[in-house]
Amino acid sequence: MSQRLAGKTAVITGGSSGIGRAIARHFARHGATIVVADVTTDAIEGGEPVCDVIAAEGGIARFVRTDVSRQAEVDHLVAETVSAFGRLDILVNNAVLRAGKPLLETEEADWDRVMDVSLKGAYLCARAAVRQMLTQDPVEEARGRIINISSQHGHISAPEDFAYGVSKAGIAYMTRQIAADYARHHIICNAVAPGKILTGKGGRAVEQKWIDYSNSRTPWPRLGTPQDVANAALFLASDEATFLTGHNLFVDGGWMAA
Numbered sequence: 001m002s003q004r005l006a007g008k009t010a011v012i013t014g015g016s017s018g019i020g021r022a023i024a025r026h027f028a029r030h031g032a033t034i035v036v037a038d039v040t041t042d043a044i045e046g047g048e049p050v051c052d053v054i055a056a057e058g059g060i061a062r063f064v065r066t067d068v069s070r071q072a073e074v075d076h077l078v079a080e081t082v083s084a085f086g087r088l089d090i091l092v093n094n095a096v097l098r099a100g101k102p103l104l105e106t107e108e109a110d111w112d113r114v115m116d117v118s119l120k121g122a123y124l125c126a127r128a129a130v131r132q133m134l135t136q137d138p139v140e141e142a143r144g145r146i147i148n149i150s151s152q153h154g155h156i157s158a159p160e161d162f163a164y165g166v167s168k169a170g171i172a173y174m175t176r177q178i179a180a181d182y183a184r185h186h187i188i189c190n191a192v193a194p195g196k197i198l199t200g201k202g203g204r205a206v207e208q209k210w211i212d213y214s215n216s217r218t219p220w221p222r223l224g225t226p227q228d229v230a231n232a233a234l235f236l237a238s239d240e241a242t243f244l245t246g247h248n249l250f251v252d253g254g255w256m257a258a
Contacts, residue, residue: 004238006031008087011077013037013068013094013125017044018150018199022048022226023092023233028059030234032090033237035081037066037125045200062204068095078128087136090237091129093171094149095108098164100204111163118167119174122148126178130187138186140239144176147236148175148191149229152252156191172248179246190236194241195252197224
């Protein structure tokens with residue numbers, strides 16, 4: 001396997017489970033040193049902690065417990081990464097919470113909880129990462145790369161999940177703004193917008209009505225997997241993604257095209 005991220009250090013928020021876990025493992029297989037930032041080492045879908053899995057696969061990974069909604073913990077995350085590995089090349093903003101409620105059922109506490117992690121957390125991590133990246137010399141034109149995990153539901157309605165959809169719309173905007181503001185500094189910011197991804201999470205995500213709804217909206221003859229998203233993120237994290245910033249890459253089996 002080619003080492004498309006050899007010599008790079010990547011921070012992945014929400015990296016213990018689901019999409020973040022798949023990205024962490026995939027990046028490590030391609031030579032990146034991984035820092036997993038999460039509030040727990042437990043995987044929602046089960047299995048060994050991702051850092052242990054990466055080590056068993058021959059990679060290098062470190063866990064830094066981080067609540068991304070708290071500035072002090074985010075600053076510690078970046079400082080710990082740079083202290084251990086010298087620089088921060090890639091940030092993947094993946095941490096997310098969902099309320100699973102329409103507008104009239106969304107309480108203020110639900111809204112705050114979703115926004116604190118899904119949007120404020122991405123802002124705090126991006127700000128801390130950009131501050132660090134500005135101090136670094138460019139490598140292959142890039143001082144650093146930010147990959148935000150957005151969603152198709154930042155562009156179309158998220159049925160019965162109001163706060164989540166709004167947070168993902170904010171992520172899509174944030175991606176464009178960071179890209180425009182920091183391109184001249186050789187900092188790259190793109191997003192991956194997944195469609196319906198089967199992560200192994202239970203509850204609402206696997207209720208039959210939502211599976212049926214997603215199948216009806218997805219032209220491709222299956223729903224997505226975390227690996228589908230990891231494949232797209234790898235391209236955006238690599239030096240192959242040149243002259244490309246501010247883009248929101250849909251990984252949705254054609255949902256948005258149909």
